[in-house]
Amino acid sequence: MIARRHFLQAGLAASALVGASGFGQWARLAAQQSLTQEDLIGGPGSGTVSLVHITDIHAQTQPIYFREPEINLGVGAVNGKPPHITGDAFRSAFGIEAGSARDYALTHDDFVSLAKAYGRMGGLDRIATVVKAIKGDRPEALVLDGGDTWQGSLPALRTQGADMVRLFNALGTDAMTAHWEFTLGSERVRDIVEGELDPAFLGANIFDAEWDEPAFEPMQMFERGGHQIAVIGQAFPYMPIANPGWMFPELSFGIRQERMAEVVQSARDQGAAAVVLLSHNGFDVDRKLAADIPGIDVILTGHTHDAIPEPVMVGKTALIASGSHGKFVSRVDLDLDGSGVKGIEHRLIPIFSDVIAPDPEMAALVEETRAPFAEEMSEVLGETSSLLYRRGNFNGTWDDLICNALISEREADIALSPGFRWGASLIPGQQITREDVFNVTAMSYPEAYRTEMTGEFLHTVMEDVADNLFNPDPYYQQGGDMVRVGGLGYRIDISKPQGARISEMTLLRTGAPIDPATSYVVAGWASVNEGTEGPPIWEVVESHIRRLGTVSLEPNDSVDVVTG
Amino acid sequence: MTLSRRETLTIGLGAFAATFVLPKFAFAATEDAIAEFTGGAATGQGDLTLTAPEIAENGNTVPIEIDAPGAEAVLILAAGNPNPDVATFHFGPLAGSHVASTRIRLAGTQDVVAVAKMSDGSFVEARQEVKVTIGGCGG
Numbered sequence: 001m002i003a004r005r006h007f008l009q010a011g012l013a014a015s016a017l018v019g020a021s022g023f024g025q026w027a028r029l030a031a032q033q034s035l036t037q038e039d040l041i042g043g044p045g046s047g048t049v050s051l052v053h054i055t056d057i058h059a060q061t062q063p064i065y066f067r068e069p070e071i072n073l074g075v076g077a078v079n080g081k082p083p084h085i086t087g088d089a090f091r092s093a094f095g096i097e098a099g100s101a102r103d104y105a106l107t108h109d110d111f112v113s114l115a116k117a118y119g120r121m122g123g124l125d126r127i128a129t130v131v132k133a134i135k136g137d138r139p140e141a142l143v144l145d146g147g148d149t150w151q152g153s154l155p156a157l158r159t160q161g162a163d164m165v166r167l168f169n170a171l172g173t174d175a176m177t178a179h180w181e182f183t184l185g186s187e188r189v190r191d192i193v194e195g196e197l198d199p200a201f202l203g204a205n206i207f208d209a210e211w212d213e214p215a216f217e218p219m220q221m222f223e224r225g226g227h228q229i230a231v232i233g234q235a236f237p238y239m240p241i242a243n244p245g246w247m248f249p250e251l252s253f254g255i256r257q258e259r260m261a262e263v264v265q266s267a268r269d270q271g272a273a274a275v276v277l278l279s280h281n282g283f284d285v286d287r288k289l290a291a292d293i294p295g296i297d298v299i300l301t302g303h304t305h306d307a308i309p310e311p312v313m314v315g316k317t318a319l320i321a322s323g324s325h326g327k328f329v330s331r332v333d334l335d336l337d338g339s340g341v342k343g344i345e346h347r348l349i350p351i352f353s354d355v356i357a358p359d360p361e362m363a364a365l366v367e368e369t370r371a372p373f374a375e376e377m378s379e380v381l382g383e384t385s386s387l388l389y390r391r392g393n394f395n396g397t398w399d400d401l402i403c404n405a406l407i408s409e410r411e412a413d414i415a416l417s418p419g420f421r422w423g424a425s426l427i428p429g430q431q432i433t434r435e436d437v438f439n440v441t442a443m444s445y446p447e448a449y450r451t452e453m454t455g456e457f458l459h460t461v462m463e464d465v466a467d468n469l470f471n472p473d474p475y476y477q478q479g480g481d482m483v484r485v486g487g488l489g490y491r492i493d494i495s496k497p498q499g500a501r502i503s504e505m506t507l508l509r510t511g512a513p514i515d516p517a518t519s520y521v522v523a524g525w526a527s528v529n530e531g532t533e534g535p536p537i538w539e540v541v542e543s544h545i546r547r548l549g550t551v552s553l554e555p556n557d558s559v560d561v562v563t564g
Numbered sequence: 565m566t567l568s569r570r571e572t573l574t575i576g577l578g579a580f581a582a583t584f585v586l587p588k589f590a591f592a593a594t595e596d597a598i599a600e601f602t603g604g605a606a607t608g609q610g611d612l613t614l615t616a617p618e619i620a621e622n623g624n625t626v627p628i629e630i631d632a633p634g635a636e637a638v639l640i641l642a643a644g645n646p647n648p649d650v651a652t653f654h655f656g657p658l659a660g661s662h663v664a665s666t667r668i669r670l671a672g673t674q675d676v677v678a679v680a681k682m683s684d685g686s687f688v689e690a691r692q693e694v695k696v697t698i699g700g701c702g703g
Contacts, residue, residue, distance in 0.1 A: 212627060212665075240621040241697055252627075254617045464698045475618040476695055498673075 035101055035355045041133045046345050047335035048225040050138040051276060052131055055146025055302035056324035056422070058180075059156035059164050060439070061366045063120035063353030064424035066325045067389040068307065070108040073563060075494055076472030078284055083306035083321060094309050105327065105350040106307055112387055115427050119354040122326030124167055126351050128362035130329050131171055140224045141331075142174045144231060145199065146302030146322070147280045150192075151180035152422050154438035155373050160184050163369035165196050170365055173199040175220050179236035179243075179280045179303060183444045186248035202233020202278065204263045209252040218263045221270060227336050230267035232296075234260065234279040236303055238478045242468075244445050246530040255285065255475055257292060264295045273336050276300065282479035283321055290314035297341045298332060303479045305391065305421045309348045318344045325424060327351060377435035382545040384432055386553040389425040390440060393469065393481050394492075394559045398423055398440050401551055402537065403486025405544030406523040410450045410534075413507060414458070414488045416524035419465065419481030432545055437538050441525075446536040448525045456516035459502060462490065467498040488514070489558035508558060594643040598679055601639045601652070602687045610688035612638070612680040620670060623696040628676055629665035632688070635680035638664065643691075644674025672696050 074084025085093055087109050096102045104114035105121065134141050145168055150161030161184050168176070176199045181189055193201045193216075204218035219232045239245070239253045260277075267275045274297045279286050282303040290299055291314050299319045307323030322330040328348050335343035370377070390396040399417045406415035423440035426432060453461070461483070468478040482492075491504040505514035514520070525537040545551060598607070613631040620626045630638050630653070640650040653664040668676070677691045 209621075238619060241619055245621065252621055254619075254621070258615060461698060467695075468697065471695075473618075476693075478619070478697075 035352060037129070037356045040349055040352065040355060041130055042331075042347050042349070044137045045134075045331060045333040045347075047333040047343060049227060049229060049274065049334045049336055050134060050141035051298065051300070051330075051332040051334070052134055052141050052143045053146065053278075053300040053320060053322045053330040053332065054127065054143075054326070055280075055300070055322050056148040056305050057122075057124075057164075057326045058148055058152030058324065058422040059150065059442070060122055060152060060325045060424060061124040061155075061163075061167060061370070063123035063126070063351075064325060064439070065111075065115050065120055065427055066122070066327055067111045067387070067391060067425045068106060068108050069392040071393045071561070073393055073470070073494055073561075074284070075470045078287065078474070082308050082312055083283055083304065096309075101350065101352065102309065105352075106309065111389075111425075112427050115425075118352060121353055122351050123353045123358065124171070124326060124366055125358035125360075125363035126353055126356040127326055127329055128171055128359035129356055130349055130351065132359060134331055135172070138333075142222055142224065142229065142231065142276075143172050143199075144276070144278050144300055145173050145176035146278055146300055147176060147178040147235070148180045148302065148324075148422070149176065151183060151443055152439065153442055154377055154435055155370055157438065157442040157444070158373060159369070160188055161192065162196065165192055167362070167365060167369065169196075169198040170362060174222065175200040175202055175231045175233065175278060177202050177233035177235050177278050177280050177302075179239065180443070182235075182239055182248045182251070183243050184247075185444075186251055189248075200231075200233075202231065203235035204232055204259055205237060205253055205256040206235050207252045207254075207256075209250050212252070215251055218259075219267060221267070221272065225336070227273035228271045230270070230272035230275045232260070232263050232267065232275065232277050234277060234281055236280045236479075237285070242478045242480065242528070244528045244530065247444070255281065255289070257289065260289065261293045264293060268295060273338070274298070274334055274341050279303075282474070282477065283319070284474035284477060285479070286319055287312070287314055288474045290317040290319060297334070298344065300330070300332075307348065311344065311346045318346070320346055322348065324422065377433060377438070379434045380431045381434060381437065381542050382432050382549050382551060384426050384430055384551040385428050386551060387425065387428055388432075388551070390423040391421055391481070393419075394561065395484050395556050397553050397556075398425075399484035400486065400553050400556050401544070402440070402525075402541055403484060404553075405541045406448060406525070407486050409540045409544055410448060410523035411521070412450060412487070412523035413509065413520045414453075414522045415486035416461075416522060417484040417486070418526045419469070419483050420526075421479075421481055432551065434538075434542065437541050437545070441536075441538045441541060443526065445526055445528070445532065446538065447527065447532045448523060448534040448537045448540045449527055449532050450521065450523045450534060452519040453522045454517060454519050455505065455514040458488070458514065458520065458522070459505060459516065462502045462505075463499055466492060466494070466501045470494040470501065471498070485558070489560075491560040491562065493562040495563065504560070594641050594648045594677060597639070597641055597648060598677070598689075601679055601681070605687055607679055607687040607689035609690075610680075610682065610686070611635075612678060612688045612690045614676065614678040614690040614692055616676050616692045616694050618693075619695045619697055623670045623672070625667045626670050626676075626694060627665065627667050629663065630678050630680075630690075631661075631663045632678075632680040633662050634682050635662050635688075636683055637681045638662075639679045639681075640666075640668070641677040641679075642668055642670055642674060643677050645669070645671050648677075670694055670696055
């Protein structure tokens with residue numbers, strides 16, 4: 001069966017969202033009054049060993065809004081399975097009441113009204129409170145960071161990650177793995193790892209490109225509660241493809257399943273009572289890895305930014321998905337004896353910033369790292385009357401704004417913006433500060449290029465990116481969302497093979513079909529190629545916002561999605 | 565400016581190589597090469613491990629490895645290259661291990677094929693798709 005639908009997700013006003021849902025959630029908002037820090041963190045845990053998992057914080061030290069995806073399609077065997085469910089399907093899968101705190105934290109519906117009621121989420125000072133509370137109950141809890149920590153904000157960009165390194169050291173992080181960290185350049189990463197970094201920097205799949213030898217430690221053994229706990233790191237497998245390989249030319253990545261099987265075996269041989277994989281593979285890749293490699297007790301997943309309130313079991317392996325942007329902290333309690341893991345309990349702790357008290361020490365440290373940039377970050381560029389968000393398989397309103405900026409500031413026919421999954425949301429009525437713009441653009445290859453591409457070439461690009469998202473074999477996916485387009489409409493059938501998914505490409509300005517042989521002026525940013533020229537994207541976006549004054553986006557119905 | 569197919573991989577956001585349709589002759593050449601190696605005998609599954617990346621980091625130099633205990637010779641083919649022949653590794657009776665690795669150039673997304681001639685005269689085949697892609701949107 002082919003279900004065909006248009007989706008309208010851009011620029012929905014708050015009133016429209018309330019009116020459309022029919023949840024009548026306002027009556028239930030009284031429930032917020034009963035949210036307490038103690039309830040969110042929970043009482044003493046079970047078992048003997050605890051893990052604390054934070055991942056994909058993208059340098060967001062401050063409480064933020066982050067709207068979860070409305071469209072998060074799975075293909076092949078994972079169609080309709082978490083995390084590829086949203087809205088109603090998500091709520092019914094996990095018994096979540098519409099309009100509840102968990103609904104706000106985990107789904108997209110009624111986001112604006114619920115955001116106003118429940119407030120921002122995250123904040124590293126609140127996270128520190130949660131970590132300290134868990135350590136109060138279980139002093140030896142292992143704090144594990146899944147990576148994408150040193151990138152995503154203005155201070156992290158300016159300090160080349162030094163602020164986040166300092167903050168995550170202070171959090172008591174025991175081990176981490178990486179993805180965007182390497183976009184600071186491999187030299188910078190090595191300097192940090194050898195000089196500034198407290199946690200073990202682990203990546204079983206990071207190899208020397210020339211000699212094909214391991215380049216970083218694959219694993220760290222921790223003794224906790226009389227047991228050996230092996231923590232294996234797995235960095236983002238497609239670093240040199242999805243990000244600029246020239247920034248870390250001497251390194252090679254990949255999934256390297258055989259290598260992972262060897263490291264798991266070696267952990268067992270060394271007497272590990274529990275094997276924990278701290279992964280930046282992305283959820284679907286980890287699900288396949290868990291099925292193919294026996295012997296991993298827990299995979300702390302990352303990269304794809306999914307927040308799932310319960311472990312997903314694959315055989316005996318528990319997959320934990322702890323969200324992104326500091327919205328959640330996972331606590332995993334392992335019940336261990338000499339024979340291994342007997343039981344696992346998981347809490348996905350939502351960091352409601354108005355409920356969980358800031359930890360004063362961390363708050364002061366965060367403030368210190370932000371102080372040099374505070375004035376620059378707080379400058380107001382304009383305001384928005386539309387919800388601005390990014391996450392979702394196709395367009396998000398932040399990307400619509402960025403694409404509009406590229407088209408108007410760079411005088412282009414068509415704009416391309418990468419399908420990144422990071423970037424905080426803004427709700428209607430908020431001012432847009434420079435910090436907000438950096439929260440969706442801050443990275444080390446920001447040049448806004450302007451070039452010509454033929455219609456045929458554009459089609460090839462879009463087919464290629466679509467296959468990175470919708471290839472039925474997760475090992476061939478890279479974990480980003482679809483490239484965002486401005487000035488261009490198209491139809492996508494995700495069930496088709498590469499080369500046949502994208503059709504009906506239309507130049508929106510004229511309504512004419514894209515001609516394969518005609519050249520179009522295309523503006524974009526975040527090219528992975530060395531030597532890309534252009535102003536940094538945040539300057540382009542800032543200039544556009546200043547000219548608009550108030551950002552108001554029309555609904556974007558330019559992508560016609562066909563699901564199989 | 566003249567660009568080779570490989571060089572286009574590093575240009576702009578895109579590459580033509582990612583989706584080009586494999587010419588028929590390449591498939592035929594692969595099948596012919598297998599038939600020549602096996603003398604027309606059927607190939608089966610067995611003790612042959614082909615290790616290759618799922619997605620090539622650089623299509624110009626893709627590391628592959630074969631591990632075939634009990635093989636006398638292993639034929640490697642890049643099924644989508646204009647000329648699919650890559651190498652044939654021979655293992656003598658005194659070979660300590662029947663493992664070989666090399667780097668190959670792939671013209672685009674395609675199957676890498678390994679066919680092993682086992683010491684009992686049977687033939688074993690393994691293949692894996694290696695994607696040659698543009699990337700740039702992993703987020």
